[in-house]
Amino acid sequence: TGVAVALGALLADQGKRAVAINCDSMQVYQGISVLAGGPTEEEKRRLEHRLLGFVPLDREYSVGDFARSAHSEIDSALASGSWPILVGGSGLYMRAALTELDLRPEVPADIQAAVEAELGEVGSEGLHAQLPEPYSEWVHPRDRKRVSRYLGLLRAGEEPAPPSREGGDLWSRTMRRRALLFGLTCDPGELRTRIEQRVEVMAASGAADEARKVLEGSASRTAAKAVGVTEFAAGDLESVTKRHLALARRQETWIRRDETVIRLDRTDLDDRGSRECCWLQFQNLPGARHEGNRRDTVLTMDFERWQALGNDYLILEAGQLPVDASPGRVKLICDPHIGLGGDGLVLIERTEEPGIVASLRIFNPDGSEAELSGNGVRQAILYLRRRGWATSDTFTVATKAGLVTPTILEDGRCSVAMGTASITSSDYPAGSEDGRGIVQAGGKEWNFRHVSIGNPQCAIEIEEGLEGLDLAELGPEIENSPLFPNRTNVSFYRRSGARVRARIFERGVGETLSSGTGAIGAALAAHLDGGPTSLEVELDGGVLAVELTSDLKVTLTGPAEPVFSGQTSPEFLRRLAEVTG
Secondary structure, three states: OHHHHHHHHHHHHOOOOEEEEEOOOOOOEOOOOOOOOOOOHHHHHHOOEEOOOOEOOOOOOOHHHHHHHHHHHHHHHHHOOOEEEEEOOOHHHHHHHHOOOOOOOOOOHHHHHHHHHHHHHHHHHHHHOOOOOOHHHHOOOOOHHHHHHHHHHHHOOOOOOOHHHHOOOOOOOOOOOOOOOEEEEOOHHHHHHHHHHHHHHHHHOOHHHHHHHHHHOOOOOOHHHOOOHHHHHHOOHHHHHHHHHHHHHHHHHHHHHOOOOEEEEOOOOOHHHHHHHHHHHHHOOOOOOOOOOOOOOOOOOEEEEEEEOOEEEEEEEHHHOOOOOOHHHHHHHHOOOOOOOOOOEEEEEOOOOOOOOEEEEEEOOOOOEEOOOHHHHHHHHHHHHHOOOOOOOEOOEEEOOEEEEEEEOOOOOEEEEEEEOEOOOOOOOOOOOOOEEEEEEOOEEEEEEEEEOOOEEEEEEOOOOHHHOOHHHHHHHHHOOOOOOOOOEEEEEEEEOOEEEEEEEEOOOEEEOOOHHHHHHHHHHHHHOOOOOEEEEEEOOEEEEEEEOOOOEEEEEEOOEEEEEEEOOHHHHHHHHHOOO
Protein backbone atom coordinates (compact mmCIF):
# COMPACT_ATOMS: atom_id res chain seq x y z
CA THR A 1 0.00 0.00 0.00
CA GLY A 2 2.80 2.39 0.84
CA VAL A 3 4.44 1.86 -2.55
CA ALA A 4 1.08 2.29 -4.29
CA VAL A 5 0.50 5.60 -2.50
CA ALA A 6 4.00 6.74 -3.49
CA LEU A 7 3.34 5.75 -7.12
CA GLY A 8 0.06 7.68 -7.01
CA ALA A 9 1.91 10.78 -5.83
CA LEU A 10 4.45 10.42 -8.65
CA LEU A 11 1.66 10.16 -11.22
CA ALA A 12 -0.10 13.15 -9.70
CA ASP A 13 3.10 15.19 -10.10
CA GLN A 14 2.89 14.39 -13.83
CA GLY A 15 -0.74 15.43 -14.10
CA LYS A 16 -2.09 11.86 -14.05
CA ARG A 17 -4.72 10.39 -11.76
CA ALA A 18 -4.21 7.01 -10.08
CA VAL A 19 -6.58 4.78 -8.15
CA ALA A 20 -5.70 1.82 -5.93
CA ILE A 21 -7.82 -1.33 -6.35
CA ASN A 22 -7.72 -3.72 -3.41
CA CYS A 23 -6.96 -7.39 -4.19
CA ASP A 24 -7.03 -8.66 -0.60
CA SER A 25 -9.80 -11.17 0.19
CA MET A 26 -10.25 -9.83 3.75
CA GLN A 27 -10.13 -6.09 3.14
CA VAL A 28 -13.37 -6.29 1.14
CA TYR A 29 -15.31 -6.92 4.41
CA GLN A 30 -16.88 -4.24 6.54
CA GLY A 31 -15.74 -3.72 10.11
CA ILE A 32 -12.35 -5.49 10.04
CA SER A 33 -10.12 -2.96 8.27
CA VAL A 34 -7.51 -3.06 11.05
CA LEU A 35 -7.56 -6.85 11.41
CA ALA A 36 -7.21 -7.21 7.62
CA GLY A 37 -4.28 -4.79 7.46
CA GLY A 38 -6.13 -2.23 5.36
CA PRO A 39 -4.80 1.22 4.44
CA THR A 40 -4.81 3.96 7.02
CA GLU A 41 -7.06 7.02 6.78
CA GLU A 42 -4.02 9.07 5.76
CA GLU A 43 -3.18 6.61 2.96
CA LYS A 44 -6.77 6.71 1.72
CA ARG A 45 -6.67 10.50 1.79
CA ARG A 46 -3.52 10.55 -0.37
CA LEU A 47 -4.78 7.95 -2.88
CA GLU A 48 -8.31 6.84 -3.72
CA HIS A 49 -8.90 3.17 -2.81
CA ARG A 50 -11.65 0.96 -4.23
CA LEU A 51 -13.10 -2.42 -3.21
CA LEU A 52 -12.49 -1.71 0.50
CA GLY A 53 -15.00 -2.54 3.26
CA PHE A 54 -18.08 -2.89 1.07
CA VAL A 55 -19.14 -6.50 1.80
CA PRO A 56 -21.21 -7.22 4.96
CA LEU A 57 -19.24 -9.36 7.42
CA ASP A 58 -21.81 -12.16 7.40
CA ARG A 59 -21.99 -12.48 3.61
CA GLU A 60 -20.20 -15.19 1.67
CA TYR A 61 -18.16 -13.46 -1.03
CA SER A 62 -16.36 -15.77 -3.46
CA VAL A 63 -13.37 -15.16 -5.67
CA GLY A 64 -15.79 -15.24 -8.61
CA ASP A 65 -17.76 -12.38 -7.02
CA PHE A 66 -14.51 -10.51 -6.49
CA ALA A 67 -13.42 -11.05 -10.11
CA ARG A 68 -16.58 -9.43 -11.43
CA SER A 69 -16.18 -6.45 -9.08
CA ALA A 70 -12.48 -6.04 -9.89
CA HIS A 71 -13.05 -6.20 -13.66
CA SER A 72 -15.73 -3.53 -13.36
CA GLU A 73 -13.52 -1.20 -11.27
CA ILE A 74 -10.48 -1.65 -13.55
CA ASP A 75 -12.53 -0.97 -16.67
CA SER A 76 -14.20 2.04 -15.05
CA ALA A 77 -10.85 3.52 -13.97
CA LEU A 78 -9.33 3.11 -17.42
CA ALA A 79 -12.42 4.54 -19.13
CA SER A 80 -12.15 7.67 -16.97
CA GLY A 81 -8.45 8.11 -17.81
CA SER A 82 -7.18 6.94 -14.41
CA TRP A 83 -4.28 4.59 -13.81
CA PRO A 84 -5.40 1.54 -11.77
CA ILE A 85 -2.82 0.17 -9.30
CA LEU A 86 -3.76 -3.27 -7.98
CA VAL A 87 -2.55 -3.78 -4.42
CA GLY A 88 -2.04 -6.68 -2.07
CA GLY A 89 -3.76 -10.02 -1.81
CA SER A 90 -3.01 -13.59 -2.79
CA GLY A 91 -1.97 -14.88 -6.19
CA LEU A 92 -5.49 -16.20 -6.77
CA TYR A 93 -7.19 -12.86 -6.15
CA MET A 94 -4.62 -11.01 -8.26
CA ARG A 95 -5.21 -13.51 -11.09
CA ALA A 96 -8.95 -13.08 -10.68
CA ALA A 97 -8.58 -9.31 -11.13
CA LEU A 98 -6.25 -9.52 -14.13
CA THR A 99 -7.54 -12.49 -16.14
CA GLU A 100 -10.64 -14.43 -17.06
CA LEU A 101 -10.15 -17.38 -14.73
CA ASP A 102 -12.07 -20.60 -15.30
CA LEU A 103 -13.52 -20.54 -11.79
CA ARG A 104 -15.53 -23.38 -10.31
CA PRO A 105 -18.70 -22.64 -8.28
CA GLU A 106 -18.67 -22.33 -4.54
CA VAL A 107 -19.01 -25.62 -2.66
CA PRO A 108 -22.23 -25.75 -0.60
CA ALA A 109 -21.57 -24.69 2.98
CA ASP A 110 -22.61 -28.01 4.54
CA ILE A 111 -20.31 -30.04 2.27
CA GLN A 112 -17.37 -27.69 2.78
CA ALA A 113 -17.90 -27.70 6.56
CA ALA A 114 -17.83 -31.51 6.56
CA VAL A 115 -14.64 -31.56 4.51
CA GLU A 116 -12.94 -29.05 6.81
CA ALA A 117 -13.99 -31.03 9.88
CA GLU A 118 -12.47 -34.13 8.31
CA LEU A 119 -9.36 -32.12 7.48
CA GLY A 120 -8.97 -31.37 11.17
CA GLU A 121 -9.22 -35.07 12.01
CA VAL A 122 -7.04 -36.75 9.36
CA GLY A 123 -4.95 -33.86 8.01
CA SER A 124 -4.37 -32.82 4.40
CA GLU A 125 -2.45 -35.99 3.53
CA GLY A 126 -5.35 -38.12 4.74
CA LEU A 127 -7.77 -36.14 2.56
CA HIS A 128 -5.34 -36.25 -0.35
CA ALA A 129 -5.44 -40.06 -0.23
CA GLN A 130 -9.17 -39.84 -1.02
CA LEU A 131 -8.61 -37.89 -4.25
CA PRO A 132 -8.85 -40.05 -7.38
CA GLU A 133 -6.50 -39.61 -10.31
CA PRO A 134 -5.80 -37.28 -12.02
CA TYR A 135 -6.82 -34.83 -9.27
CA SER A 136 -4.37 -36.33 -6.76
CA GLU A 137 -1.55 -35.55 -9.20
CA TRP A 138 -2.59 -31.92 -9.54
CA VAL A 139 -2.12 -30.93 -5.91
CA HIS A 140 0.56 -31.50 -3.27
CA PRO A 141 -0.60 -33.67 -0.33
CA ARG A 142 0.30 -30.89 2.13
CA ASP A 143 -1.56 -28.13 0.26
CA ARG A 144 -4.42 -28.02 2.80
CA LYS A 145 -6.47 -25.37 1.05
CA ARG A 146 -6.41 -26.91 -2.42
CA VAL A 147 -6.83 -30.50 -1.20
CA SER A 148 -9.98 -29.55 0.70
CA ARG A 149 -11.19 -27.47 -2.25
CA TYR A 150 -10.76 -30.36 -4.71
CA LEU A 151 -12.46 -32.87 -2.40
CA GLY A 152 -15.32 -30.45 -1.70
CA LEU A 153 -15.91 -29.90 -5.42
CA LEU A 154 -15.91 -33.62 -6.12
CA ARG A 155 -18.38 -34.31 -3.32
CA ALA A 156 -20.58 -31.52 -4.69
CA GLY A 157 -20.56 -33.20 -8.12
CA GLU A 158 -18.24 -30.65 -9.73
CA GLU A 159 -14.99 -31.33 -11.58
CA PRO A 160 -11.93 -29.38 -10.34
CA ALA A 161 -10.15 -27.33 -12.99
CA PRO A 162 -6.67 -28.48 -14.06
CA PRO A 163 -3.88 -26.44 -12.42
CA SER A 164 -2.88 -25.00 -15.80
CA ARG A 165 -6.27 -23.27 -15.82
CA GLU A 166 -7.19 -22.67 -12.17
CA GLY A 167 -3.62 -21.68 -11.29
CA GLY A 168 -2.59 -20.18 -14.60
CA ASP A 169 -0.21 -17.40 -15.46
CA LEU A 170 -0.34 -13.91 -14.05
CA TRP A 171 0.95 -12.60 -17.35
CA SER A 172 -0.29 -14.31 -20.47
CA ARG A 173 -1.84 -13.47 -23.79
CA THR A 174 -5.24 -13.97 -22.20
CA MET A 175 -4.90 -11.12 -19.70
CA ARG A 176 -7.80 -8.70 -19.85
CA ARG A 177 -5.53 -5.68 -19.60
CA ARG A 178 -1.79 -5.32 -20.00
CA ALA A 179 -0.08 -5.04 -16.62
CA LEU A 180 3.35 -4.98 -15.01
CA LEU A 181 3.57 -7.16 -11.90
CA PHE A 182 5.92 -6.52 -8.98
CA GLY A 183 6.58 -8.83 -6.04
CA LEU A 184 8.06 -6.98 -3.06
CA THR A 185 10.54 -8.97 -0.97
CA CYS A 186 13.13 -8.12 1.65
CA ASP A 187 15.75 -9.60 3.95
CA PRO A 188 14.20 -12.13 6.42
CA GLY A 189 15.42 -10.17 9.43
CA GLU A 190 13.98 -6.91 8.15
CA LEU A 191 10.76 -8.72 7.19
CA ARG A 192 10.27 -9.94 10.75
CA THR A 193 10.97 -6.48 12.14
CA ARG A 194 8.43 -4.91 9.78
CA ILE A 195 5.78 -7.49 10.68
CA GLU A 196 6.39 -7.07 14.43
CA GLN A 197 6.00 -3.31 14.08
CA ARG A 198 2.86 -3.74 12.00
CA VAL A 199 1.28 -6.12 14.53
CA GLU A 200 1.96 -3.63 17.34
CA VAL A 201 0.26 -0.86 15.36
CA MET A 202 -2.70 -3.14 14.58
CA ALA A 203 -3.05 -4.04 18.25
CA ALA A 204 -2.96 -0.36 19.26
CA SER A 205 -5.57 0.47 16.60
CA GLY A 206 -8.22 -1.96 17.85
CA ALA A 207 -7.51 -5.27 16.09
CA ALA A 208 -8.57 -7.23 19.21
CA ASP A 209 -12.01 -5.58 19.25
CA GLU A 210 -12.54 -6.43 15.58
CA ALA A 211 -11.37 -10.02 16.19
CA ARG A 212 -13.87 -10.50 19.03
CA LYS A 213 -16.63 -9.12 16.81
CA VAL A 214 -15.79 -11.77 14.22
CA LEU A 215 -15.72 -14.59 16.77
CA GLU A 216 -18.87 -13.54 18.59
CA GLY A 217 -20.96 -12.68 15.54
CA SER A 218 -22.14 -14.51 12.44
CA ALA A 219 -19.14 -13.81 10.22
CA SER A 220 -18.94 -15.63 6.89
CA ARG A 221 -16.62 -18.62 6.57
CA THR A 222 -14.17 -16.52 4.57
CA ALA A 223 -14.14 -13.56 6.96
CA ALA A 224 -13.68 -15.89 9.94
CA LYS A 225 -10.36 -17.04 8.40
CA ALA A 226 -8.70 -13.62 8.72
CA VAL A 227 -5.09 -14.04 9.86
CA GLY A 228 -4.74 -13.62 13.62
CA VAL A 229 -8.43 -13.60 14.60
CA THR A 230 -8.20 -15.95 17.59
CA GLU A 231 -4.69 -14.78 18.52
CA PHE A 232 -5.61 -11.07 18.58
CA ALA A 233 -8.73 -11.85 20.62
CA ALA A 234 -6.53 -13.68 23.15
CA GLY A 235 -3.90 -10.92 23.17
CA ASP A 236 -1.21 -13.30 21.87
CA LEU A 237 0.75 -10.91 19.65
CA GLU A 238 3.70 -13.30 19.27
CA SER A 239 1.40 -15.88 17.66
CA VAL A 240 -0.09 -13.18 15.43
CA THR A 241 3.44 -12.34 14.26
CA LYS A 242 4.13 -16.01 13.50
CA ARG A 243 0.92 -16.29 11.47
CA HIS A 244 1.81 -13.23 9.41
CA LEU A 245 5.37 -14.51 8.88
CA ALA A 246 3.96 -17.81 7.60
CA LEU A 247 1.68 -15.90 5.23
CA ALA A 248 4.61 -13.80 3.99
CA ARG A 249 6.60 -16.97 3.28
CA ARG A 250 3.71 -18.38 1.22
CA GLN A 251 3.51 -15.15 -0.75
CA GLU A 252 7.27 -15.20 -1.37
CA THR A 253 6.95 -18.78 -2.65
CA TRP A 254 4.30 -17.63 -5.10
CA ILE A 255 6.48 -14.70 -6.19
CA ARG A 256 9.48 -16.96 -6.79
CA ARG A 257 7.44 -19.60 -8.60
CA ASP A 258 5.89 -17.28 -11.16
CA GLU A 259 8.50 -16.01 -13.60
CA THR A 260 6.19 -13.24 -14.83
CA VAL A 261 6.46 -11.41 -11.50
CA ILE A 262 9.29 -8.88 -11.34
CA ARG A 263 10.91 -9.31 -7.96
CA LEU A 264 11.96 -6.14 -6.15
CA ASP A 265 14.10 -6.48 -3.01
CA ARG A 266 12.93 -3.73 -0.67
CA THR A 267 15.68 -4.25 1.89
CA ASP A 268 16.98 -0.78 2.83
CA LEU A 269 14.48 0.85 0.41
CA ASP A 270 11.66 3.06 1.65
CA ASP A 271 8.35 3.46 -0.20
CA ARG A 272 9.74 6.26 -2.36
CA GLY A 273 12.80 4.26 -3.39
CA SER A 274 10.65 1.23 -4.23
CA ARG A 275 8.30 3.46 -6.19
CA GLU A 276 11.12 4.84 -8.33
CA CYS A 277 12.40 1.33 -9.11
CA CYS A 278 8.90 0.30 -10.20
CA TRP A 279 8.44 3.43 -12.28
CA LEU A 280 11.76 3.02 -14.07
CA GLN A 281 10.81 -0.54 -14.97
CA PHE A 282 7.51 0.73 -16.34
CA GLN A 283 9.30 3.37 -18.40
CA ASN A 284 11.25 0.59 -20.10
CA LEU A 285 8.05 -0.82 -21.59
CA PRO A 286 7.64 -0.09 -25.34
CA GLY A 287 5.53 2.98 -25.88
CA ALA A 288 5.99 4.35 -22.37
CA ARG A 289 7.00 7.99 -22.14
CA HIS A 290 10.28 8.78 -20.47
CA GLU A 291 9.61 11.77 -18.27
CA GLY A 292 11.64 13.38 -15.53
CA ASN A 293 14.86 12.17 -13.93
CA ARG A 294 15.61 8.48 -13.65
CA ARG A 295 17.50 6.67 -10.90
CA ASP A 296 20.57 4.59 -11.61
CA THR A 297 18.80 1.72 -9.83
CA VAL A 298 17.11 -0.63 -12.30
CA LEU A 299 16.07 -4.25 -12.21
CA THR A 300 18.20 -6.83 -13.99
CA MET A 301 17.48 -9.73 -16.33
CA ASP A 302 18.41 -13.36 -15.57
CA PHE A 303 19.37 -15.69 -18.42
CA GLU A 304 21.09 -18.98 -19.18
CA ARG A 305 23.30 -19.95 -22.09
CA TRP A 306 23.05 -23.52 -23.38
CA GLN A 307 24.76 -25.37 -26.22
CA ALA A 308 24.04 -28.42 -28.34
CA LEU A 309 26.99 -29.67 -30.38
CA GLY A 310 28.41 -26.17 -30.54
CA ASN A 311 25.11 -24.48 -31.45
CA ASP A 312 24.43 -22.15 -28.51
CA TYR A 313 21.21 -20.43 -27.49
CA LEU A 314 20.37 -17.88 -24.84
CA ILE A 315 17.32 -18.93 -22.83
CA LEU A 316 15.09 -16.29 -21.26
CA GLU A 317 11.84 -16.69 -19.37
CA ALA A 318 9.33 -14.18 -20.71
CA GLY A 319 8.87 -12.53 -17.32
CA GLN A 320 12.55 -11.60 -17.26
CA LEU A 321 12.35 -9.57 -20.48
CA PRO A 322 10.82 -6.16 -19.64
CA VAL A 323 10.43 -5.12 -23.28
CA ASP A 324 9.10 -6.66 -26.48
CA ALA A 325 11.42 -9.02 -28.35
CA SER A 326 11.78 -6.77 -31.37
CA PRO A 327 14.33 -7.67 -34.09
CA GLY A 328 16.68 -4.90 -32.98
CA ARG A 329 16.60 -5.99 -29.34
CA VAL A 330 17.11 -9.67 -30.21
CA LYS A 331 20.06 -8.70 -32.38
CA LEU A 332 21.60 -6.75 -29.48
CA ILE A 333 21.03 -9.62 -27.03
CA CYS A 334 22.73 -12.12 -29.36
CA ASP A 335 25.64 -9.83 -30.28
CA PRO A 336 28.90 -11.43 -29.00
CA HIS A 337 30.66 -8.11 -28.48
CA ILE A 338 28.12 -5.70 -26.99
CA GLY A 339 25.40 -8.18 -25.97
CA LEU A 340 25.16 -11.57 -24.30
CA GLY A 341 26.33 -13.54 -27.35
CA GLY A 342 24.60 -16.53 -28.90
CA ASP A 343 23.55 -18.31 -32.08
CA GLY A 344 19.98 -17.48 -31.16
CA LEU A 345 17.46 -16.74 -28.42
CA VAL A 346 14.69 -18.93 -27.01
CA LEU A 347 11.96 -17.05 -25.14
CA ILE A 348 9.93 -19.29 -22.81
CA GLU A 349 6.43 -18.41 -21.69
CA ARG A 350 3.84 -20.29 -19.69
CA THR A 351 0.61 -21.20 -21.45
CA GLU A 352 -2.89 -21.87 -20.19
CA GLU A 353 -3.46 -24.62 -22.77
CA PRO A 354 -4.08 -27.93 -20.94
CA GLY A 355 -1.28 -30.44 -21.40
CA ILE A 356 1.24 -27.92 -22.75
CA VAL A 357 4.12 -27.05 -20.45
CA ALA A 358 5.34 -23.91 -22.23
CA SER A 359 5.25 -21.88 -25.41
CA LEU A 360 8.59 -21.28 -27.13
CA ARG A 361 9.57 -18.40 -29.40
CA ILE A 362 12.84 -18.97 -31.24
CA PHE A 363 14.89 -16.14 -32.73
CA ASN A 364 17.90 -16.02 -35.03
CA PRO A 365 20.79 -13.69 -34.16
CA ASP A 366 19.79 -11.30 -36.96
CA GLY A 367 16.55 -10.67 -35.06
CA SER A 368 14.26 -12.73 -37.30
CA GLU A 369 11.90 -15.24 -35.68
CA ALA A 370 12.28 -18.90 -36.65
CA GLU A 371 9.46 -21.38 -36.81
CA LEU A 372 11.54 -24.15 -35.24
CA SER A 373 15.08 -25.12 -34.27
CA GLY A 374 15.91 -28.70 -33.39
CA ASN A 375 18.88 -27.70 -31.26
CA GLY A 376 17.14 -24.69 -29.73
CA VAL A 377 14.06 -26.71 -28.79
CA ARG A 378 16.20 -29.47 -27.28
CA GLN A 379 18.08 -26.99 -25.11
CA ALA A 380 14.83 -25.36 -23.99
CA ILE A 381 13.31 -28.76 -23.18
CA LEU A 382 16.19 -29.74 -20.92
CA TYR A 383 16.06 -26.28 -19.33
CA LEU A 384 12.34 -26.70 -18.59
CA ARG A 385 12.89 -30.09 -16.96
CA ARG A 386 15.88 -28.85 -14.99
CA ARG A 387 13.97 -25.79 -13.78
CA GLY A 388 10.92 -27.77 -12.70
CA TRP A 389 8.46 -26.50 -15.31
CA ALA A 390 7.93 -30.14 -16.28
CA THR A 391 7.63 -32.93 -13.71
CA SER A 392 8.07 -35.90 -16.07
CA ASP A 393 10.57 -36.81 -18.76
CA THR A 394 7.93 -36.71 -21.52
CA PHE A 395 5.86 -33.58 -22.09
CA THR A 396 4.68 -31.18 -24.81
CA VAL A 397 5.72 -27.65 -25.77
CA ALA A 398 4.26 -25.28 -28.34
CA THR A 399 6.34 -23.67 -31.08
CA LYS A 400 5.50 -21.46 -34.04
CA ALA A 401 5.68 -24.62 -36.18
CA GLY A 402 3.27 -26.55 -33.93
CA LEU A 403 3.39 -28.86 -30.93
CA VAL A 404 6.59 -30.75 -30.10
CA THR A 405 6.79 -33.71 -27.70
CA PRO A 406 10.18 -34.68 -26.23
CA THR A 407 11.40 -37.57 -24.11
CA ILE A 408 14.47 -37.09 -21.93
CA LEU A 409 16.61 -40.24 -21.98
CA GLU A 410 18.57 -41.79 -19.13
CA ASP A 411 21.90 -40.80 -20.70
CA GLY A 412 20.89 -37.13 -20.61
CA ARG A 413 20.14 -36.87 -24.31
CA CYS A 414 16.78 -35.67 -25.52
CA SER A 415 14.61 -37.42 -28.10
CA VAL A 416 12.14 -35.03 -29.72
CA ALA A 417 9.12 -35.92 -31.84
CA MET A 418 9.45 -33.06 -34.31
CA GLY A 419 6.19 -33.65 -36.16
CA THR A 420 5.65 -34.56 -39.80
CA ALA A 421 7.99 -33.31 -42.51
CA SER A 422 6.93 -32.40 -46.01
CA ILE A 423 8.65 -31.93 -49.37
CA THR A 424 6.10 -29.38 -50.55
CA SER A 425 5.25 -26.12 -48.79
CA SER A 426 4.53 -22.43 -49.32
CA ASP A 427 8.21 -21.79 -48.56
CA TYR A 428 8.95 -23.21 -52.04
CA PRO A 429 5.81 -22.26 -53.99
CA ALA A 430 7.19 -23.24 -57.41
CA GLY A 431 8.28 -26.69 -56.24
CA SER A 432 7.21 -29.98 -57.76
CA GLU A 433 5.55 -32.80 -55.80
CA ASP A 434 8.91 -34.47 -55.14
CA GLY A 435 10.42 -31.22 -53.81
CA ARG A 436 13.22 -31.26 -56.35
CA GLY A 437 14.58 -28.12 -57.95
CA ILE A 438 17.63 -26.29 -59.25
CA VAL A 439 19.14 -23.21 -57.61
CA GLN A 440 22.00 -21.02 -58.83
CA ALA A 441 24.90 -19.98 -56.59
CA GLY A 442 28.61 -19.37 -57.08
CA GLY A 443 28.26 -19.30 -60.86
CA LYS A 444 26.79 -22.82 -61.17
CA GLU A 445 23.56 -24.75 -60.80
CA TRP A 446 22.85 -26.99 -57.82
CA ASN A 447 20.25 -29.78 -57.69
CA PHE A 448 18.39 -29.74 -54.39
CA ARG A 449 15.40 -31.17 -52.58
CA HIS A 450 13.14 -28.92 -50.56
CA VAL A 451 12.20 -30.18 -47.09
CA SER A 452 9.85 -28.47 -44.63
CA ILE A 453 10.07 -29.43 -40.96
CA GLY A 454 8.38 -26.37 -39.51
CA ASN A 455 11.01 -24.28 -41.25
CA PRO A 456 12.36 -24.51 -44.83
CA GLN A 457 15.40 -26.63 -45.71
CA CYS A 458 17.25 -26.81 -49.01
CA ALA A 459 19.19 -30.12 -49.07
CA ILE A 460 21.97 -30.48 -51.65
CA GLU A 461 23.80 -33.77 -52.10
CA ILE A 462 27.55 -33.43 -52.78
CA GLU A 463 29.29 -36.53 -54.11
CA GLU A 464 32.80 -35.09 -53.91
CA GLY A 465 34.43 -32.01 -52.39
CA LEU A 466 31.99 -31.43 -49.53
CA GLU A 467 34.69 -30.32 -47.10
CA GLY A 468 36.15 -27.85 -49.57
CA LEU A 469 32.93 -25.92 -50.24
CA ASP A 470 32.94 -22.22 -49.40
CA LEU A 471 29.63 -21.94 -47.53
CA ALA A 472 30.24 -18.28 -46.76
CA GLU A 473 30.03 -17.63 -50.53
CA LEU A 474 27.35 -20.14 -51.53
CA GLY A 475 25.06 -19.96 -48.49
CA PRO A 476 23.80 -16.35 -48.76
CA GLU A 477 22.94 -16.73 -52.46
CA ILE A 478 20.86 -19.83 -51.85
CA GLU A 479 19.31 -18.52 -48.64
CA ASN A 480 18.07 -15.40 -50.42
CA SER A 481 17.16 -17.01 -53.77
CA PRO A 482 13.83 -15.79 -55.19
CA LEU A 483 12.75 -19.44 -55.19
CA PHE A 484 12.30 -19.13 -51.41
CA PRO A 485 10.07 -16.17 -50.43
CA ASN A 486 10.79 -16.70 -46.71
CA ARG A 487 14.50 -17.47 -47.27
CA THR A 488 15.79 -20.95 -46.57
CA ASN A 489 18.29 -22.97 -44.56
CA VAL A 490 20.80 -24.96 -46.60
CA SER A 491 22.26 -28.44 -45.96
CA PHE A 492 25.16 -29.74 -48.05
CA TYR A 493 25.48 -33.47 -47.44
CA ARG A 494 27.00 -36.80 -48.49
CA ARG A 495 25.60 -40.22 -47.51
CA SER A 496 27.50 -43.45 -46.87
CA GLY A 497 25.20 -46.25 -45.74
CA ALA A 498 23.34 -45.17 -42.61
CA ARG A 499 25.64 -42.22 -41.95
CA VAL A 500 25.27 -38.75 -43.41
CA ARG A 501 27.97 -36.11 -43.31
CA ALA A 502 26.46 -32.61 -43.49
CA ARG A 503 27.51 -29.00 -43.38
CA ILE A 504 24.84 -26.45 -42.52
CA PHE A 505 24.26 -22.86 -43.55
CA GLU A 506 21.50 -21.55 -41.30
CA ARG A 507 19.09 -18.80 -42.31
CA GLY A 508 19.86 -15.63 -40.40
CA VAL A 509 22.99 -17.19 -38.87
CA GLY A 510 25.51 -18.41 -41.44
CA GLU A 511 27.52 -21.60 -41.33
CA THR A 512 26.98 -23.27 -37.98
CA LEU A 513 28.57 -26.15 -36.11
CA SER A 514 25.22 -27.86 -35.70
CA SER A 515 21.57 -27.52 -36.66
CA GLY A 516 18.85 -29.97 -35.68
CA THR A 517 16.42 -29.09 -38.45
CA GLY A 518 19.35 -28.87 -40.87
CA ALA A 519 20.31 -32.42 -39.93
CA ILE A 520 16.70 -33.50 -40.52
CA GLY A 521 16.67 -31.86 -43.95
CA ALA A 522 19.82 -33.73 -44.98
CA ALA A 523 18.66 -37.05 -43.49
CA LEU A 524 15.22 -36.89 -45.09
CA ALA A 525 16.64 -36.04 -48.51
CA ALA A 526 19.14 -38.91 -48.15
CA HIS A 527 16.36 -41.30 -47.16
CA LEU A 528 14.17 -40.31 -50.10
CA ASP A 529 17.11 -41.03 -52.39
CA GLY A 530 17.46 -44.59 -51.12
CA GLY A 531 18.83 -44.26 -47.59
CA PRO A 532 17.47 -46.08 -44.50
CA THR A 533 14.91 -44.66 -42.06
CA SER A 534 17.43 -44.54 -39.20
CA LEU A 535 20.36 -42.26 -39.92
CA GLU A 536 23.21 -40.69 -37.99
CA VAL A 537 24.07 -37.20 -39.17
CA GLU A 538 27.64 -36.07 -38.57
CA LEU A 539 27.91 -32.30 -38.21
CA ASP A 540 30.95 -30.16 -37.46
CA GLY A 541 29.86 -30.07 -33.80
CA GLY A 542 28.96 -33.75 -33.35
CA VAL A 543 26.40 -36.41 -34.23
CA LEU A 544 22.59 -36.30 -34.19
CA ALA A 545 20.31 -39.30 -34.70
CA VAL A 546 17.30 -38.97 -37.02
CA GLU A 547 14.47 -41.52 -37.15
CA LEU A 548 11.91 -41.39 -39.98
CA THR A 549 8.65 -43.22 -40.60
CA SER A 550 6.99 -44.04 -43.90
CA ASP A 551 4.68 -41.03 -43.55
CA LEU A 552 7.68 -38.76 -42.78
CA LYS A 553 7.18 -38.38 -39.05
CA VAL A 554 10.53 -37.30 -37.60
CA THR A 555 12.27 -37.97 -34.28
CA LEU A 556 15.52 -36.15 -33.51
CA THR A 557 17.84 -37.31 -30.72
CA GLY A 558 20.91 -35.57 -29.36
CA PRO A 559 22.56 -33.91 -26.37
CA ALA A 560 22.37 -30.40 -24.93
CA GLU A 561 23.88 -28.87 -21.83
CA PRO A 562 23.99 -25.61 -19.89
CA VAL A 563 27.12 -23.49 -20.24
CA PHE A 564 26.50 -20.73 -17.72
CA SER A 565 23.82 -18.56 -16.15
CA GLY A 566 24.08 -14.83 -15.71
CA GLN A 567 22.42 -11.55 -14.89
CA THR A 568 22.57 -8.45 -17.02
CA SER A 569 23.80 -5.11 -15.75
CA PRO A 570 21.41 -2.18 -15.25
CA GLU A 571 23.23 -0.35 -18.04
CA PHE A 572 22.60 -3.15 -20.54
CA LEU A 573 18.93 -3.40 -19.65
CA ARG A 574 18.51 0.34 -20.07
CA ARG A 575 20.30 0.22 -23.44
CA LEU A 576 18.05 -2.67 -24.50
CA ALA A 577 14.94 -0.66 -23.67
CA GLU A 578 16.17 2.23 -25.81
CA VAL A 579 16.57 0.10 -28.96
CA THR A 580 14.05 0.89 -31.67
CA GLY A 581 13.08 -1.43 -34.49
